[in-house]
Structure formats: structure tokens, C-alpha cells
Amino acid sequence: MSTILIVEDEPRLADILEVYLRREGFHTERAGDGRRALELWRAARPALILLDLMLPELDGLEVARRVRAESGVPIIMLTARDEEIDRLLGLGIGADDYVVKPYSPREVVARVKAVLRRAGGGPEIVGAxxxxxxxxxxxxxxxxxxxxxxxxxxxxxxxxxxxxxxxxxxxxxxxxxxxxxxxxxxxxxxxxxxxxxxxxxxxxxxxxxxxxxxxxxxxxxxxxx
Incomplete structure (x- = not known):
């Protein structure tokens, strides 16, 4: 069972994503701020991260930078504005996909499945x-x-x-x-x-x-x- 790390500071949105992902057989972990997201990423080694752009403690950009420094784990960024995608692309964050709010949870699940298929669907490679x-x-x-x-x-x-x-x-x-x-x-x-x-x-x-x-x-x- 693949683990998806949901990084979202709005509990209602995180609840909805968690329900839909679990219906599709995914295990989920949740973080409400950037620092907790990094802690859970290192502990749980998820197959994919759903990462909100606007977060307390550390924003999504900084979380993505720190993850990318050590890992190729797939990242789907969640953002409130279309224009933010252009900024993210320009910064070379290396996200695998972008979803603009408000989104359909079914669309997010479909994106998760598509990105995991492209990534091979397996656990993150660790070690040498x-x-x-x-x-x-x-x-x-x-x-x-x-x-x-x-x-x-x-x-x-x-x-x-x-x-x-x-x-x-x-x-x-x-x-x-x-x-x-x-x-x-x-x-x-x-x-x-x-x-x-x-x-x-x-x-x-x-x-x-x-x-x-x-x-x-x-x-x-x-x-x-």
C-alpha cells in the first residue's frame, strides 16, 4: 500500500483528500505545517507528497527545496492561483504536477495515480x-x-x-x-x-x-x- 503525505494547513481540505485517497487504497499521513511535513517525510518515506504552497512555519517552496535536496520522491503542488504555477516553474522546484484550488478531490486522486504510474509506483529508493x-x-x-x-x-x-x-x-x-x-x-x-x-x-x-x-x-x- 502506497503512503501519500498530505501537507495542508486547512483541516477540512486535508480531511476530504484523506477520505478520497483512502477509498482508493492509499495509506495517508498528514502535516499541517512545513516543519512537521519534513519530519513526517523522513519518518514515513511516502511514495508521493501532496504539498500546499501556503503553509505556516515553512512554506511549500522551502519544503520542496529541502526534499529535493535529498530525494526524488514525486511532489504534487497545491496552489490557489494559476499564476503561481508559472512562478514555481520559473524557480525550478522540480514538482511533478500542479493542482489549482478549488479542485475536485477526484481530480487530485487521478493526478496522484498518474504521477505514481510515471514514477513506477514503487517506494522511494534509499541507500547507495x-x-x-x-x-x-x-x-x-x-x-x-x-x-x-x-x-x-x-x-x-x-x-x-x-x-x-x-x-x-x-x-x-x-x-x-x-x-x-x-x-x-x-x-x-x-x-x-x-x-x-x-x-x-x-x-x-x-x-x-x-x-x-x-x-x-x-x-x-x-x-x-
Whole structure:
């Protein structure tokens, strides 16, 4: 049974979402503010997060940034205005979908199912991530290549962790920048290019493992050995 974390500070709305999700066989956890949302996310490891934009303690943007710094768990943002979606996209938060209030709970459940299908429907990957000869351990902040430990920064580990979760899948510069989780505020997407350049230097003869997709972003090559 997949767990859905509902992050919503209006109890009535959270109640309705919970009823509809449980009818469809989902287990639910609830948080009414941003700090509690992060606590429950780490404890419950949900399959998906329904995340309201306007929250007490920490707003939805900051919650999403912190989650994305460590995890690829699907996120559906709940927002009160269409214009907010443009802002969220521009900030490169990396949400998987957006729903505008007032919404139909049936529509939200349908979106949840669709996003989970795209994500494979399984539990979030934890522990060491393997991509050919590369092993990334986000929890330990270590990276090894062909068994040799690399001297990497926290930002580089976070970028590689996002790429290594789905080797071969292209990640945009905006997604990769969001994965930095506020480590380098005030920077733009060229920061990602600089990190990739440094990583390729550290990879040495395996520099081609980090593949550029022109005009889009980067991926880890599948089948590299």
C-alpha cells in the first residue's frame, strides 16, 4: 500500500483528500505545517507528497527545496492561483504536477495515480545509488568510481544523487539547480554547468559518463562500464 503525505494547513481540505485517497487504497499521513511535513517525510518515506504552497512555519517552496535536496520522491503542488504555477516553474522546484484550488478531490486522486504510474509506483529508493561504475551514497555524502573514493563537495553529491536515481533519464538544469537545496542561493543554472565541469575533471577517463543533452540538461550514461 502506497503512503501519500498530505501537507495542508486547512483541516477540512486535508480531511476530504484523506477520505478520497483512502477509498482508493492509499495509506495517508498528514502535516499541517512545513516543519512537521519534513519530519513526517523522513519518518514515513511516502511514495508521493501532496504539498500546499501556503503553509505556516515553512512554506511549500522551502519544503520542496529541502526534499529535493535529498530525494526524488514525486511532489504534487497545491496552489490557489494559476499564476503561481508559472512562478514555481520559473524557480525550478522540480514538482511533478500542479493542482489549482478549488479542485475536485477526484481530480487530485487521478493526478496522484498518474504521477505514481510515471514514477513506477514503487517506494522511494534509499541507500547507495548505482550507475555503471559509479556509486553515490547520498546519506553518507560519498561517491566512488570504479571502487575509488572521489573528493567531492556536498553540492556535487546532491547533483549526482539526482542523476543516479534514474540513469539515462535527462534532468534539466532547473531540476539539478533545485537539487542543491539552497546551498548556493542567488545563482543561476550556469552554476550546474560549473559543477558538471568539475565532476568531469574528477571523473578523469570516465568523464563521458556525464552526458550533455544540448539545450536540456544532463544524464548519466546507461550501460557505461
Amino acid at each position: 545509488l548505482h550507475a555503471g561504475p559509479l556509486v553515490v551514497d547520498p546519506a553518507a555524502f560519498t561517491v566512488t568510481l570504479r571502487g575509488a573514493a572521489l573528493d567531492v563537495t556536498v553540492a556535487e553529491v546532491r547533483l549526482l544523487a539526482l542523476l543516479a536515481r534514474d540513469p539515462g533519464v535527462v534532468r534539466t538544469r532547473a531540476e539539478l539547480l533545485a537539487a542543491l537545496g539552497g546551498l548556493e542561493r542567488g545563482t543561476d543554472e550556469r552554476t550546474v554547468d560549473a559543477h558538471v565541469k568539475n565532476l568531469r575533471r574528477k571523473f578523469g577517463e570516465d568523464a563521458a559518463l556525464l552526458d550533455t543533452v544540448r539545450g536540456v540538461g544532463y544524464r548519466l550514461r546507461v550501460g557505461a562500464a
